[in-house]
Amino acid sequence: MHEKYLGQLQKRSSKRKLTDRLVSFAAIACVVIVLIPLCSIIFEVVNRGGHVINWRFLTDIPRGFNTEINGGLGPSIQGTLILVGLASLVSVPVGILTGIYLSEFAGNGRFPSSVRLINDILNGMPSIVIGLLAFLTLVLAMGSYSVTAGAFALSIIMTPIVVRVTEESLKLIPMTVREAGHALGIQKWKVSMFVVLMAAKKGVLTGIVLGIARIAGETAPLLLTIGGTRSFFGGFDSSVDAIPVRIFQYARSPFDPANSAAWGGALILIVLVLIVSVALRLIVEGKSFGTKAHTL
């Protein structure tokens, strides 16, 4: 009797172990499967885009009619930098102030809760819809496609990210830091801006960098707002170009040289985003909210 149960138990236990092994194997396989596309993407972008990159490609305006690469992506690179810069100019202050509000001043009342909720939902809105919003407001009001409309769309995409990360970073700062400030008789707004925010600055910076990495590669909202052009920046009410939009257009072209230029643009874009991501990593790695706050 006893032996019979023992045998059954052993059988079942070896089956359980087998399942465990199989699942572990499947997990490793999943990780490998996911790494394959990354390797392929990086390989193809470097391989196909690398040979078109030269000084002229980085600085000249696009010339020719897609049938030959003759010129470069200068205006697109400039346009992307201007768009991201302008969007950050709006998103960083608005995002940080909203984050401070939610973490330091608001509590859990109806208004702050709805700001949190709407912020999260806005963060998940399809970017093309945001582009349509910018088109229906700014482009129609100004009468033309413009860098302002593009930057407005990008700032709507970036702001919720900054808000969220700022709020979460500020909440990690221990209460004692705030109490120390208040005990010295410092006003609440100064405590928030110069003590709590400064203690959490690495977290906040992470949010900003995250937002920049996200909007630098956005394509859909720009398709509806910036118009696209072959010349350099010509004022806040005129069209600009952006790297992702240029990649998209060149990729849909039937001509090989244009496709090569798309890969070249992809290489530039991926290098930009990688630089931003690595910067993010460095910021995060050096961070430790608790200790930082205590050494204040």
Place this chain on the structure above:
Amino acid sequence: MTIGVAGNKDHKSIIATFMLKKRIKQDRIFRLILFAAGGYILFIMGLLFFTLSQGSIPVLEYMGLEFFYGIDWNTVEGRETYGILPYVIGTLLSSAIAMVIAVPVSLMIGVFLSEMTGPRVSTPISFIIEILASVPSVIYGLWAFFVFRFWLVDYVELPLHKAFGENIFLFARTPFGLDIFSAGIVLAIMIIPIISAVMREIMKTVPNSQREAAYSLGATRWEMVKTAIVPYAKSGLLGASILGLGRAIGETVLVTMIIGGAKGPLAIPDSLFSPSNTISALTAQNFAEASGLQLSALIGGALVLVILAFGINLLAHFMVSRMVKTVPTA
């Protein structure tokens, strides 16, 4: 309270009250600025609904409710018809294909990173996955269009078609890579890094006592994950998946490049290998030449998309939001 001016007691207290009032006023002003910043977020969301509703009035007046269930899309003047249904189907179907693949794979990756390996392995792999999550979708699209779809046709779609094409309608069409199946697969590749990064964070929030309890009852690692981790983190894991779904239904350029860009009744797929279209891709393809009624129809489509995304993210907010500390690279 420090005051710089010497004087009798009354004088001092008057100045002190004055200073205090000034300080309180400063705080009030600051509070007002913060309130305005928070209000801005609500304002943008309100503006989104207002402008899209406003913009879709012409097409709704012209088509009536048929706009929502009609399947024809004709922009020729005089015979204009706009029905959004095929693109809603395409949107939901391509996202569903993506989710069917992405959720189990992401769960496995999450388990691998949080339960199977120490920081020496999981840190670099997490780093790589975060990079993947930050690759712009236009680059996924470029890669899918020029590289991946040929693999997919040769190694997945054609073999499936040859083996099952005659018997199962799902594989009936001769595949050539620009179809709803490839769109779903590439969407999955795009959202797996996003979902798995969040899932890893969520699994890490499960307290060790849960794991220890399962192990002390003799559970194997998989049984521990099944009985201790997954039930504890259920809502967070579900929320992470929904976040991925939100990304998939709104994705534009990648889908535009790979889904085949069908219009009207043709956009309703009759097999996995037929071309289709989504709401956002339709907008991207036709926006440049759209005006009048067609523009209004595209705006109406966007309104449908916004309502879909609003619902999905509302769900995700309540399930995941306060379990994850930072914004997933999203």
